[in-house]
Amino acid sequence: MPARPDRTLRDKVVVIGGASRNLGGLLAREIAPDGAKVVVHYNSDSSRDKAEQTADDVRKAGGEAVTHQGDLTRVAEVEKLFDAAVREFGKVDCVVNTAGMVIKKPMTETTEEEFDKMFAVNTKAAYFMMREAAKRVEDGGKIITIVTSLLAAYTGLYSVYAGSKAPVEHFTRALSKELFGRNVSVNNIAPGPMDTGFFYPAETDDSIAYHKSSAMNGDLTKIEDIVPYVRFLLTDGWWLNGQTLFVNGGYTTR
Template sequence: MTDTTTRVALVTGGSGGIGRAVVERLARDGIAVGVHYAGNKARADETVAAVTAVGGRAITVGGDVADEHAMAEAFDAVEREFGGIDVVVNTAGIMLLSPIATLDLDDLDRMHRTNIRGTFVVSQQAARRVRAGGAIINFSTSVTRLQFPAYGAYTASKAAVEGMTLILARELRGKDITVNAVAPGPTATPLFLDGKDQAAIDNLAKTAPLERLGTPDDIAEAVAFLAGPARWINGQVLFANGGVA
């Protein structure tokens, strides 16, 4: 029998980095979690095993976030297993850096497919399925305010995420569903650290008044806040960056 009283979340990109931290944080709040992966099922299985080892409930679901049929099936799988969906956290994304003048346009298309279309597809499914009292949480970046060189195409994709998030919040009037975006600052994940030397990392760590990089757990706390007690925060972009901007 399905327990329809348990709160349920689907976390895209939940197999590693910030996504895994979000999965484990929500599970600590007693939320059953669908752990989505795009290509690395083994890592998603490891995340599920970590949750179930401490008494939580989780399953893996796969698929390209930009494929509406794959995402419909991912949502279906979570609903079949747990009885419904209350929280959707869309951490899936890719970041390819280059000055605008020299960016390979294939990289632009790849980022926009995952970051814009993928967020749109997942948000569309979430808007149709999330139960009353639920939350939809997308991911932007603090670079929309920081304007770091070489982040132009990535930031453009995340500015689009902010725009659709804020409009969706208004479109769901009367449904008791909040829609927000989290915009991390420099965070110590493989996605962020890849290709940076130690001097660059140290300089970025000093930009925040707290004088350190964020951690995936820092970002997961912001997500848990929006997923649970923060019912009066809606249609907002929450900058989780230690005061960088």
Template sequence: MTHSTSPSRAAVVTGASGGIGRAVAERLAADGMAVAAHYSGNAAKADEAVAAITANGGQAIAVGGDIADETAMAALFDATTERFGGVDVVVNTAGIMPLAPIAETDLETFDRIQRVNVRGTFVVNQLAARQVRSGGAIINFSTSITRLQNPTYGAYAASKGAVEAMTLILARELRGRDITVNTVAPGPTATPLFFEGKSQQAIDHIASLNPMERLGTPADVAEVAAFLAGPARWVNGQVIYVNGGAA
């Protein structure tokens, strides 16, 4: 039994300083969850997310840390439990996406992508598997690129293929715990990370590739995360593509 001043449910959202992460944090808060908004380098953006949540009457804290560092992530979970009484939902949106053809990818860059996207997800999932309460949800993030197979995404897609495999296995390892484990795989989404280095022509072309003929929004993606975090108790061990029908 949590303390009477604690909210009924609490969520950890990694990468909450980014476009999708922040939208997820705000959406879960709108559903009445207290949120620990994690950031890696951008404390100001995480603070903005917390301010937006509290301005709307929600509860949130910002906690920094290297996603792939088990000590920093343990501190994130501890801070959440200390403040809100426990952890019910974990949404792991943190990730990086340097692009280059496989033949030209610097191996140091490859290692960095795997460290953040694969090890980072593993560290967070390990803590989540140990601490998330019954009735909870663990939500990882992949990408529709695993289906679309676009050139230059080799190292990134490899990391997300690993995330998908990890998710499906963890869902089965948590048998009997009443905890769902799923992956959300967005298509092109209108975030600063997406727009970086792209011409308007390229953006328009990418937006035209799905039958809805637009880019996804962070809110579109957050809606699916909220579904998995809340009412979707019979969706488990799945990869859900959120891309307007691109593939």
């Protein structure tokens, strides 16, 4: 039988969008002992210290890391992120985009400015991260975007949030097909409401209790619940392609 392909992260260059904290930060730290080379992206000066701490943690755990600041809603900044990865490590093997923004309010109260900002972060940035990843990743690479389990929900109040995440599913299907022949997989992970600072500002005590009650253990999704699935897609899960995985304890199904 032929030798089993190497599906490890050793010496793989992994660009993580939004890696200063929460899911992106934990993923960076978790893949460090595998010998990954991590590009820790962060958006603004307020995240710089946390991004540098993430990079330090990666190095202490056995990986390599570099930080890079950029506004992913600007295409030139997306290109610069990948330029930095290639300049520092010589290549890009994997891209994981965890960056996103949430808003919860009735459609009748949503402003044009809020609409434009949400689609810039959740749709435009995701699209051009995927576009640039497709240009830069090595054959056999992996491209993963974090979306939301609300894509499978019948609910109000999240129209512009879930609506701005929904196009990413089609982006993923289209790009995965376009990259046939290069052995590059393109997938999404759709977590349930996650127990992070990203979640709570948009919610009330009652809605938090409702979200918790909708999962099998009566709790929110933890970032520690999601990282193993990202790692799987980056390694042994390479045969999954063009898919959205709803990792949410039964919060929604499809």
